[in-house]
Amino acid sequence: xxxxxxxxxxxxxxxxxxxxxxxxxxxxxxxxxxxxxxxxxxxxxxxxxxxxxxxxxxxxxxxxxxxxxxxxxxxxxxxxxxxxxxxxxxxxxxxxxxxxxxxxxxxxxxxxxxxxxxxxxxxxxxxxxxxxxxxxxxxxxxxxxxxxxxxxxxxxxxxxxxxxxxxxxxxxxxxxxxxxxxxxxxxxxxxxxxxxxxxxxxxxxxxxxxxxxxxxxxxxxxxxxxxxxxxxxxxxxxxxxxxxxxxxxxxxxxxxx
Amino acid sequence: xxxxxxxxxxxxxxxxxxxxxxxxxxxxxxxxxxxxxxxxxxxxxxxxxxxxxxxxxxxxxxxxxxxxxxxxxxxxxxxxxxxxxxxxxxxxxxxxxxxxxxxxxxxxxxxxxxxxxxxxxxxxxxxxxxxxxxxxxxxxxxxxxxxxxxxxxxxxxxxxxxxxxxxxxxxxxxxxxxxxxxxxxxxxxxxxxxxxxxxxxxxxxxxxxxxxxxxxxxxxxxxxxxxxxxxxxxxxxxxxxxxxxxxxxxxxxxxxxxxxxxxxxxxxxxxxxxxxxxxxxxxxxxxxxxxxxxxxxxxxxxxxx
Numbered sequence: 241x242x243x244x245x246x247x248x249x250x251x252x253x254x255x256x257x258x259x260x261x262x263x264x265x266x267x268x269x270x271x272x273x274x275x276x277x278x279x280x281x282x283x284x285x286x287x288x289x290x291x292x293x294x295x296x297x298x299x300x301x302x303x304x305x306x307x308x309x310x311x312x313x314x315x316x317x318x319x320x321x322x323x324x325x326x327x328x329x330x331x332x333x334x335x336x337x338x339x340x341x342x343x344x345x346x347x348x349x350x351x352x353x354x355x356x357x358x359x360x361x362x363x364x365x366x367x368x369x370x371x372x373x374x375x376x377x378x379x380x381x382x383x384x385x386x387x388x389x390x391x392x393x394x395x396x397x398x399x400x401x402x403x404x405x406x407x408x409x410x411x412x413x414x415x416x417x418x419x420x421x422x423x424x425x426x427x428x429x430x431x432x433x434x435x436x437x438x439x440x441x442x443x444x445x446x447x448x449x450x451x452x453x454x455x456x457x458x459x460x461x462x463x464x465x466x467x468x469x470x471x472x473x474x475x476x477x478x479x480x481x482x483x484x485x486x487x488x489x490x491x492x493x494x495x496x497x
Numbered sequence: 498x499x500x501x502x503x504x505x506x507x508x509x510x511x512x513x514x515x516x517x518x519x520x521x522x523x524x525x526x527x528x529x530x531x532x533x534x535x536x537x538x539x540x541x542x543x544x545x546x547x548x549x550x551x552x553x554x555x556x557x558x559x560x561x562x563x564x565x566x567x568x569x570x571x572x573x574x575x576x577x578x579x580x581x582x583x584x585x586x587x588x589x590x591x592x593x594x595x596x597x598x599x600x601x602x603x604x605x606x607x608x609x610x611x612x613x614x615x616x617x618x619x620x621x622x623x624x625x626x627x628x629x630x631x632x633x634x635x636x637x638x639x640x641x642x643x644x645x646x647x648x649x650x651x652x653x654x655x656x657x658x659x660x661x662x663x664x665x666x667x668x669x670x671x672x673x674x675x676x677x678x679x680x681x682x683x684x685x686x687x688x689x690x691x692x693x694x695x696x697x698x699x700x701x702x703x704x705x706x707x708x709x710x711x712x713x714x715x716x717x718x719x720x721x722x723x724x725x726x727x728x729x730x731x732x733x734x735x736x737x738x739x740x741x742x743x744x745x746x747x748x749x750x751x752x753x754x755x756x757x758x759x760x761x762x763x764x765x766x767x768x769x770x771x772x773x774x775x776x777x778x779x780x781x782x783x784x785x786x787x788x789x790x791x792x793x794x795x796x797x798x799x800x801x802x
Contacts, residue, residue: 243532245773284770292562292717293769335772463560463567464769468525470571471560480553480574485529 241337243466244273248332251308256391260359261324262300263311265332272309275302277367278341278432278457278489281311282465284333288322295319296462296484298363298434299337301395309336312391314359338465339488342367342432342455348375353428354400355417355443357383357435363457364434365395372399379403379428383417383439386410418442428452432489444492454492458483498538498776502786503793506540506760508738509686511623511661513540513595513761516794517751517779520742520765521546521599521625521665522571524775526589533772538779540761541595543625544585548601549611551577556709561698566717566744567766568696570708573601573630578614590620597623597663603633605653613657623661626654628680629669629692629714641667641692644679655684663740666690666731668720673727674734681735689740689763690731691724716766718744725757732758732799746774748781755782758799 248265255261266272282294301310315324326332342363345352352371354364361382368378378400384390387410396402403422404412413420417439423446433443434457447454460472460483467485474483476494481487504515518541524530527542536542554574561568575581581598589596598615602608608626615621628641628650640646651664664680666673668691677688693714698707706712724743732739741759745751746767754762767774782794791797 245533245771290564292565292567461558461560463569463766464523464529466525466529466772468523468529469560469569469769470522470554470574471558471569473554473557473559473574475557480557 275337276341279337281334281336285319285322288318291319300362312362345376350429353431355381355433357439360435368399457488515540516761518763520763523765523768537593543597546573546599546601549607561707566719568713570713578611599625601627601630609653609657612654625663629667648679648683651680651683663687667692669695677731687738691743720744729757748778756801
């Protein structure tokens, strides 16, 4: 899969709340490259004096017909705050696609559970949409602090079944994703997880206890995003490996969790 | 890409098609960048630091972003020289540019042994010695911080290594010129400078140092003025060619180093921000020469008063 540096053009900016923004961007000079769910882009931050490096942001959704890629960004620091302020028509320089993605179902009958917490739900929509195109129906289990932190539920519901937990009980079941009753009621062939590390660790131990293959998406701090600088390493059973190149998606059996 | 001027430079007998190299640790083995860059357009690629034995490097976190730069404490993670010779060299030997290996070690003997193995590889015309590593037998002070330490490594390697020997100097010293003269006398064919500047970053919320080992090497545009001053001084003190690096982010920066006395330059951290920057710098140097009616890049090396 060929990586490239593109001057994308922002086509729409939807500020979902004070903390989250949905950016859609197109490649004005040609088709977007082939991308896989779980891969990410290194976005250049153009108007922040206090940042230096690019920001790794997962691919939220890709529409090849519209030649459009979407990013769901949470405002965390100065870099993401700069992305939050993007305007339609502005340039979004991106290196993509980077890293290895999630394992996809081998057949439409396979039951995949896609578990997301907070902004970690972002790459799961791309995965759900890709599964839908294969004829598979994903099951999403999405967790958030509160109802107002649940993002883009309609988009997730459009391609699969959606189950929700909130910590305050304002939507779905109260508690954490690992406590949701769907885990007791249904059997799954595979689990894909992206979210805060404690959540991914408890999902990983759940999957291990049930013998279900499980992949998690890590977000170690990165510099190059290309496997050159060796800054973003995760200590795995194979030693220190670059999250940007060998990940960001790892089978939990490879991790020392 | 059309090149008008003669960009060819000579580093102690090593011919570079142009003066632009990529710095060790920022460009992998070149392979990581081949989707973005026609590698044959570069003067050379200095691959990842290689040691005699495999190294796991330091724990995560290894990086901290700073104003106009970054700190790293990767700690020379690599699979060792045997793995390099067996598995990586076959993948890179046909890349049509100068593939230069950066060599690190714990003792002069380690360095020499590692260099001797690389001496056997036909398609590696030069090595760059990283003398900023701690001298394990002598209290862990970096070899490159004393004239004796630096000379001891270079002497040992010089006996084992027959091709072009570049020595990469640490800026974390009182007089980089003295170190440069010492490695020249010990047999270096060229010097490259500067390696990263030692620094630190603190997370005020956690009230802890960010990097796993507390300190790390600072790189990026923030170090460029320091690097430029050191290149200027060393180029005037030594007879061997000088390769300049430290925060070079564009053709203008590169030209400043050439004017200061560097015969070639290395691009490091800038590769992270724009993976195509190295070839853009080659082109930018060419445009500068053409604009100012220089026929060859050699005409501008060291001409700044």
